[in-house]
Amino acid sequence: RPSRRASFRFSLQLRDNCKCGSCLHPETRQKLLDTGSLDVNIRPSAMQVNEEGRLEVLWPDGHRSVFDASWLYRYGQSFMHDTFEGQLDVETGGLRPPVETWDRTRIWKHFPEIAYEEFQSSEEGLKRWLELVYKYGFAVIRGVPTEKEKVVEVVHRFAYVKETSYGVTFDVVSEPEPDHLAFTGRYLEHHTDMNYREKSPGLQLLHCIQAKSSGADESMGKSFFVDGFYVAQWLEEHEPTAFHILSSTPIRFQIKSGGKRYSNLWPVILLDNQGNVSEIHYNNRTMGPLQAPGHIIIPFYHALKLFVSKLRDQQTELVFQMLPGDLVAFNNRRVLHGRTSFDPTKVTRHLVGCYVDIDEAFSVYDSLLAKGV
Amino acid sequence: RPSRRASFRFSLQLRDNCKCGSCLHPETRQKLLDTGSLDVNIRPSAMQVNEEGRLEVLWPDGHRSVFDASWLYRYGQSFMHDTFEGQLDVETGGLRPPVETWDRTRIWKHFPEIAYEEFQSSEEGLKRWLELVYKYGFAVIRGVPTEKEKVVEVVHRFAYVKETSYGVTFDVVSEPEPDHLAFTGRYLEHHTDMNYREKSPGLQLLHCIQAKSSGADESMGKSFFVDGFYVAQWLEEHEPTAFHILSSTPIRFQIKSGGKRYSNLWPVILLDNQGNVSEIHYNNRTMGPLQAPGHIIIPFYHALKLFVSKLRDQQTELVFQMLPGDLVAFNNRRVLHGRTSFDPTKVTRHLVGCYVDIDEAFSVYDSLLAKGV
Numbered sequence: 001r002p003s004r005r006a007s008f009r010f011s012l013q014l015r016d017n018c019k020c021g022s023c024l025h026p027e028t029r030q031k032l033l034d035t036g037s038l039d040v041n042i043r044p045s046a047m048q049v050n051e052e053g054r055l056e057v058l059w060p061d062g063h064r065s066v067f068d069a070s071w072l073y074r075y076g077q078s079f080m081h082d083t084f085e086g087q088l089d090v091e092t093g094g095l096r097p098p099v100e101t102w103d104r105t106r107i108w109k110h111f112p113e114i115a116y117e118e119f120q121s122s123e124e125g126l127k128r129w130l131e132l133v134y135k136y137g138f139a140v141i142r143g144v145p146t147e148k149e150k151v152v153e154v155v156h157r158f159a160y161v162k163e164t165s166y167g168v169t170f171d172v173v174s175e176p177e178p179d180h181l182a183f184t185g186r187y188l189e190h191h192t193d194m195n196y197r198e199k200s201p202g203l204q205l206l207h208c209i210q211a212k213s214s215g216a217d218e219s220m221g222k223s224f225f226v227d228g229f230y231v232a233q234w235l236e237e238h239e240p241t242a243f244h245i246l247s248s249t250p251i252r253f254q255i256k257s258g259g260k261r262y263s264n265l266w267p268v269i270l271l272d273n274q275g276n277v278s279e280i281h282y283n284n285r286t287m288g289p290l291q292a293p294g295h296i297i298i299p300f301y302h303a304l305k306l307f308v309s310k311l312r313d314q315q316t317e318l319v320f321q322m323l324p325g326d327l328v329a330f331n332n333r334r335v336l337h338g339r340t341s342f343d344p345t346k347v348t349r350h351l352v353g354c355y356v357d358i359d360e361a362f363s364v365y366d367s368l369l370a371k372g373v
Numbered sequence: 374r375p376s377r378r379a380s381f382r383f384s385l386q387l388r389d390n391c392k393c394g395s396c397l398h399p400e401t402r403q404k405l406l407d408t409g410s411l412d413v414n415i416r417p418s419a420m421q422v423n424e425e426g427r428l429e430v431l432w433p434d435g436h437r438s439v440f441d442a443s444w445l446y447r448y449g450q451s452f453m454h455d456t457f458e459g460q461l462d463v464e465t466g467g468l469r470p471p472v473e474t475w476d477r478t479r480i481w482k483h484f485p486e487i488a489y490e491e492f493q494s495s496e497e498g499l500k501r502w503l504e505l506v507y508k509y510g511f512a513v514i515r516g517v518p519t520e521k522e523k524v525v526e527v528v529h530r531f532a533y534v535k536e537t538s539y540g541v542t543f544d545v546v547s548e549p550e551p552d553h554l555a556f557t558g559r560y561l562e563h564h565t566d567m568n569y570r571e572k573s574p575g576l577q578l579l580h581c582i583q584a585k586s587s588g589a590d591e592s593m594g595k596s597f598f599v600d601g602f603y604v605a606q607w608l609e610e611h612e613p614t615a616f617h618i619l620s621s622t623p624i625r626f627q628i629k630s631g632g633k634r635y636s637n638l639w640p641v642i643l644l645d646n647q648g649n650v651s652e653i654h655y656n657n658r659t660m661g662p663l664q665a666p667g668h669i670i671i672p673f674y675h676a677l678k679l680f681v682s683k684l685r686d687q688q689t690e691l692v693f694q695m696l697p698g699d700l701v702a703f704n705n706r707r708v709l710h711g712r713t714s715f716d717p718t719k720v721t722r723h724l725v726g727c728y729v730d731i732d733e734a735f736s737v738y739d740s741l742l743a744k745g746v
Contacts, residue, residue: 012674017662029629030554030658034562036681040674075662160540163533165733181403189407198732199572250646256402260736261743273623285403289390289448301385301413308409359571360538363633370634 013075014057015042018065095369096362100135101230107318112139116325119157126157127373129329130365133203137331138225138318144327146209151352154205154327158364162201162355164194165257172206172351174344180257181285185344190226190311190336191283193355195253196262200281202358204332208322210350213342221342221349223328224319228280228336231310232269236277242303247271249300252288253281263288268307279333282307311336322351331358386448387430388415391438468742469735473508474603480691485512489698492530499530500746502702503738506576510704511598511691517700519582524725527578527700531737535574535728537567538630545579545724547717553630554658558717563599563684563709564656566728568626569635573654575731577705581695583723586715594715594722596701597692601653601709604683605642609650615676620644622673625661626654636661641680652706655680684709695724704731 016035018024023033046058055072057065100106112132118125119141132139144150151169155161161168174185182188194200211220235243247269254263266281290300310316319340322328330337332355342349389408391397396406419431428445430438473479485505491498492514505512517523524542528534534541547558555561567573584593608616620642627636639654663673683689692713695701703710705728715722 010670013662013670016674025554028554031660032554032658035657035660035674036678036685038674038678040671040678075664160536160538163536164730165533167533181398181401181405198575198730202571260740262732262736264732284408285405287404287408289386291448297383297386298413301389301408301411305409305411305413312409357537357571359635359637363635367633 010076011043012038012040014044014065014067015059017075018063019067020065095366097131097135099229101233102136102227103230103316104314104318107136107138107227112136114139114141116141116143123368123373127365127368130158130361130368133329133331134362134365137227137229137334139329141327141329143325144207146324148209148352151205151207151327151354154207155354155356159356159360162357164201164355165260169352169354172353173349185221185342185347187341188338189284190224190338191285192228192280192336193283193332195266195281195283196255196264196286198264201332201355203329203356203361204353205327205329205356206322206351206353207327208324208351210348211322211324212348214346219340219342220321220347222319222340223322224317224338224340225330226311226317226336228282228334229277231307231316232277232280234310235307239303239306241299242306243269245296245299245303246307249292249296251281252291253283253286254288255286268304280336281333282336383449384416385411385413387417387438387440388432390448391436392440393438468739470504470508472602474606475509475600476603476689477687477691480509480511485509487512487514489514489516496741496746500738500741503531503734503741506702506704507735507738510600510602510707512702514700514702516698517580519697521582521725524578524580524700524727527580528727528729532729532733535730537574537728538633542725542727545726546722558594558715558720560714561711562657563597563711564658565601565653565709566656566705568639568654568656569628569637569659571637574705574728576702576729576734577726578700578702578729579695579724579726580700581697581724583721584695584697585721587719592713592715593694593720595692595713596695597690597711597713598703599684599690599709601655601707602650604680604689605650605653607683608680612676612679614672615679616642618669618672618676619680622665622669624654625664626656626659627661628659641677653709654706655709
């Protein structure tokens with residue numbers, strides 16, 4: 001009896017996923033069949049395996065469907081689960097390499113960089129760079145010509161620019177009357193950008209077009225990057241209570257900018273349905289007062305202190321001086337960035353930045369992988 | 374004892390939210406204080422209420438903080454909750470009117486429309502239109518000049534365009550060799566756009582610049598819109614089991630376009646942490662085979678059938694013929710859209726569309742409300 005019921009359920013799935021030209025549009029592969037009008041108790045009137053080893057199903061209204069064995073195997077598998085877990089495996093994965101978390105030692109050992117020439121001239125170069133961005137959440141292109149519009153040209157090699165309230169691109173350069181702390185010479189603590197938006201930008205590009213100092217050993221504002229996934233994993237292993245607090249307490253990030261106010265809630269460590277770390281949201285400058293039950297206050301601050309001290313650990317951070325021609329790209333929902341302070345009266349420093357939809361970048365990466373590049 | 378502990382907790386919050394010029398940047402209002410280095414057991418060394426009725430707090434290191442009563446009251450409140458619920462009230466809300474769900478009768482009674490002239494010429498007009506988009510998730514601007522670039526000009530009145538893989542703007546026009554069903558003359562069933570992306574576009578604009586037919590009573594493809602929030606609420610009330618299934622079963626939406634593949638999972642009805650309906654995700658054409666435990670299959674199809682039949686109910690739908698000069702805007706995560714079929718050999722129909730970050734639009738709306746426009 002149970003197996004008979006199971007096959008009845010599967011009948012409905014078969015009918016809904018018929019591959020014929022009137023159920024599935026031949027060019028676009030979009031579904032034409034009207035799922036909403038299917039009889040949920042539908043049963044085949046006949047089934048047989050044909051000469052090519054395909055399953056032919058005849059339906060009561062005379063409609064005929066044909067399924068190949070690999071499709072049946074793939075989707076048949078998904079019904080053996082007792083929960084939704086594992087269902088992602090059928091449609092995604094397989095091609096991309098595993099994500100590699102890093103601290104200072106590991107990132108210097110496999111420094112994720114590529115020459116502009118290689119990135120620009122071949123599909124292999126583009127694929128290699130996208131792979132670095134995917135694996136490490138961070139990669140550098142060296143030797144990008146130091147012109148303002150180059151960062152947009154780099155984006156157009158694989159995607160389109162994600163415009164924001166800061167424009168198509170933005171200049172990180174010290175200003176006399178800044179309305180944002182990025183435009184001063186101040187130390188900028190580790191952060192991820194725009195956590196106050198409904199979805200923070202996924203990929204950020206920063207292109208150094210000027211960095212010079214009038215003093216010989218003057219710091220020009222060193223850039224630093226930390227793998228937030230590494231820090232979250234470290235917390236989960238060594239400070240599980242702090243990990244729990246940071247992944248379950250919503251924090252309001254907010255900003256007033258140009259007369260407008262943006263505000264959104266995120267936990268610092270965002271978990272997916274399976275409990276895996278999926279995003280990091282942290283910016284002390286835009287973090288609003290904690291609003292939580294009273295007993296959470298001390299544990300939250302304690303957990304945040306552990307998180308921040310791990311960010312600042314010299315063994316965790318990648319620190320380097322960006323020089324003209326360097327273009328860094330990083331996953332803004334994984335890698336935290338910042339810079340050391342500098343004296344804007346002595347240092348001329350100009351970065352041009354922009355954002356990109358990261359799923360577009362990874363979709364291009366997948367298509368290059370699928371093509372065997 | 375408990376009240377003493379509570380005040381200790383609040384001490385830390387006070388120190389973290391000091392308003393002085395060295396803790397909070399005076400121009401940008403961004404936090405300069407290093408939260409990560411605070412002593413979680415900090416206690417004031419003295420406190421007093423000054424002549425202006427403000428609380429002055431002296432800290433052990435000599436630092437002095439001043440808080441006004443309204444701030445203390447607002448944030449003090451947030452610690453009286455036993456859970457995170459209700460915490461949103463402190464920072465948001467108050468200004469925006471309630472969202473109004475609608476069916477055919479209600480939307481025609483208060484048809485959300487505005488003249489182009491009013492939208493374009495005054496802050497009042499812009500505010501009124503944004504309010505309609507916020508309240509109903511749908512609004513029309515009438516009499517927009519029928520030029521291709523006008524939709525971008527309309528966006529620039531309040532935001533920037535959200536570019537996608539379909540470009541800055543896209544043309545909905547019948548094509549000889551379509552790679553998407555939107556570019557045929559086919560009936561397009563109720564759907565929300567781009568559920569296969571990591572976050573579907575929030576606001577969609579469609580501007581009709583051409584609609585004419587060689588036959589007298591030929592349909593030129595009527596547009597229809599359904600308030601998904603209304604349908605979800607109806608299900609919750611009348612078909613709670615279907616509501617549960619549709620809000621708890623993740624569905625894969627996927628598409629292949631221009632050699633790239635996009636794919637993401639959403640429940641049809643997305644709930645927020647408080648169990649309120651926050652987004653609708655539905656497009657039968659891009660919905661992948663259900664991957665779920667076997668016992669979910671029949672209930673899911675049954676629930677979907679109820680959902681779809683409510684979408685198609687003539688009492689639910691807003692249907693109208695878009696004419697040249699009409700520009701509709703709708704919340705793509707709330708309102709489902711579609712169009713009836715037409716004969717592309719007899720009908721010339723041209724819509725120009727684009728997407729906008731909806732939080733940007735609502736942020737502009739909030740700023741107009743705050744200004745008292």
